[in-house]
Each structure stands twice: as structure tokens, then as C-alpha cells.
Amino acid sequence: MSTPHQYRPYIEACVEAMNACNLSYVSNLKQYDLEKLCDCIRVNRDCAEVCAFTVQALSQGNSLAAEIAGLCAKACEACIAECSKHEQTYCQDCVEACRRCAEMCRELEGSMALV
Amino acid sequence: MSTPHQYRPYIEACVEAMNACNLSYVSNLKQYDLEKLCDCIRVNRDCAEVCAFTVQALSQGNSLAAEIAGLCAKACEACIAECSKHEQTYCQDCVEACRRCAEMCRELEGSMALV
Amino acid sequence: MSTPHQYRPYIEACVEAMNACNLSYVSNLKQYDLEKLCDCIRVNRDCAEVCAFTVQALSQGNSLAAEIAGLCAKACEACIAECSKHEQTYCQDCVEACRRCAEMCRELEGSMALV
């Protein structure tokens, strides 16, 4: 069984994506043109939740780690697609953190599928 | 977007499975022949975590609900496979709750794939 | 140690409050006068998260159950204060579910303090 030590770089990438999504979420809620940002708020929220769960699941060495990593990659990819439409700095930062997280999660998913 | 109202029967099935897994987990830790139950303890724990996340995600109307339901079905199926090996009543109860939850989650996953 | 069986009515009250908060959250995000609802969106979100954690923690028989119930009561009380300001039906439903949950959690907290 895998341990938090082996998953450390993946956990860190998920924490960064979670933080970036939450910062984008919180920042969006302070904008004056909130109507345009509703989809972004929802997608940020969904992605932050999935990242937070992935952090917890990898830290615990959940036996479905590969599937959970695949789910997290999907959530990040949806977040990248939405945040890419907005020019705010925090949206661009979110894209970057989610891109890194999605890559790491796809790598983890792939490496475990080989076992 | 779906709401907690639409997901209510699925949320309830996941709560029941989560409770059954946690009861099995807690009960296993009190047994004297703990060595034989290590795998069961781990699988109970993993399944309870995934069910708890699914409860939260469905209640929030997460846009990855279909994928999350599929993950939850997998966790329940692994739990059924392990708990079926043990004759304790709480393990049998866990099998039953997880079977119901897995069925519901597969139904939800399938119905959303059609959309 | 306590089990999911003993906590069942408390878990159910927390699930109801979580669902009501999430429904209010989702419904608020669809309103046209979103600016007035920002505080409500945030408080709904915070309360739903705390309720979801409480569900999980009680189901697992977490040894800090009394403190966690106290935290959940506080989150519900904050949600009641905010949702009471809005006349939407879903806000009123949220007030009702949170009131019930806060009462249950305060009862649980009190009963465990006596032990």
C-alpha cells in the first residue's frame, strides 16, 4: 500500500490547485459584474472540493487512488477551460495551478494503471 | 444544474453505506483477532471516505456528479468483496448497505451519461 | 466509544441542514440581484461545509464529537442570522433546517459534556 511519503508531490500539487481555486472563488464573489462570473464561481467551487478530497485520499493511501487522481484531473481540466475565459490575474493563476495538478494527477493515474 | 432535492435518494443511500462502513470499521477495531481484519478495516475506511465525499458532492450539485457516483460504486463494490468474507453481523449489514448504494450510484451514473 | 447508531438522529439533522444550505447556495447563484446575496452565498457555503464534516465525524465516532457538534451549532446559528434577512422560500427553509440542526447539536454537545 502506498503512503503519504510516496504521494507527497501529488498532494502538494493538489493543495496548490485547491488554494488557487478557492482564491479565485473568493475573489470572484467580490467583483461587481458578478453575473458574468457565476459559471466560474461554480467551477472553482467544484474543483476546490475535488482537490481537497484528493489531498485527503492520497494522504490516507486510499486504494482507489488512481481513480481519484483521474477524477481530480477532470475537475482541473474543467476549471482550466472556464478560467481561461477570464482575464483576471487570479483566474490566470488558477489556470496555471490546475494545469500542473492535472498533469501530476494524470501521471499518477497512468503509473498506477501499469501496476 | 442538479440540486440536493433531485439527488435526495442517492444521498440517503450514500449516508447509509457510510454509516455501515464506519460501524464495521469501529467494530473491527474492537475484535481480539485484529490481524485477520486489517484488510477489512482499510477497505471500510476507504469506502466510508468515498461515501462521505459523495454525500457532500451530490448535495452541492457538483458538475462531476456522474463520475463521483461511479467512484462511489467502485468503492462499495470493493467493500462488498471484502466484507463478504467475514461472518460478523456488522459485516453482513455493511454488504447490504453497500450493495444498495452501489446500485443507486450505478443508476445515477448511467442516467447522467445519457444526458 | 460512540457509534453511528447512537448518533443517527444527529447525523440526519446535519444532512438536512447541509442539503438546505446547499440548495440555498445554488438557488442564490441563479438570482439576478446577486450583489445583495453575496453574504448569504458565503454563509451558506461555510455552513454546508461544517455540516458535511460533522456528518462524517459523527459517523466515524470522532472522539471530539462534542466540540464538533458545538462548531456545527455555531455555523448553523450564523446561517440562521443571515438567511432570516431574505424572504426567498429556500432561505426560509434553510432557517428551519439549521434551527433544528443547531438544537440537536447543542443537545449533543451538552449531553457529552456531562460524561
Add this chain to the structure above:
Amino acid sequence: MSTPHQYRPYIEACVEAMNACNLSYVSNLKQYDLEKLCDCIRVNRDCAEVCAFTVQALSQGNSLAAEIAGLCAKACEACIAECSKHEQTYCQDCVEACRRCAEMCRELEGSMALV
């Protein structure tokens, strides 16, 4: 409202404690004298759950951050008390990570009480 940026050092301390608790949990389940470690397994689990929730709550800027930090400090203090009884390296590492996390959480709780 506070953001993930302001909470970053606290989030990191909670991630470290969560990882250490989960490693201790996983390692304990592999020991041959499992009976002596049941309390430790339970306390590790409880603390890991509370740390994981605190990570998520601080990242989201939950308005009950002070209370949640206080809860996390309590969970870490209980974990320190239990893990201190065991000489395994991973238990000692857990004590250290939980001590750091408890200090950080008490600091956060105190600083917010002053506001």
C-alpha cells in the same frame, strides 16, 4: 475576509500533521502487536480527519476559521498525548508534526480572537 494566501503557513502545518497522522495510522495497521495500538490508530484517524477539514476550511476562508483552528489544536494535542507513549519512529514524527500544527493553530485562534 481572509484568503488562502494569508492562511498559507497554517495550511502547510495542517497538511504536514495530516500526513504524519496518516503515515502513523497506516504503519500501525501493519504492526504485529496490533492490540496495543488500537487507541493510537483511532486517535491518528480522528486527528487526520480534523486536520484535513482544517486545510479545506482555511483554504476557503471559512468565517469560523478561529474556532476550526481551535478544534484542530485540540485534535493534535490528543494525538501528541497518545503517540508519545509509543517509541516507533513514525509515532515520534507524528508528535513533532502535531506539536508544530497545534502551536500554529493556537496562534491563529488567538490572533483572530483579538480582531
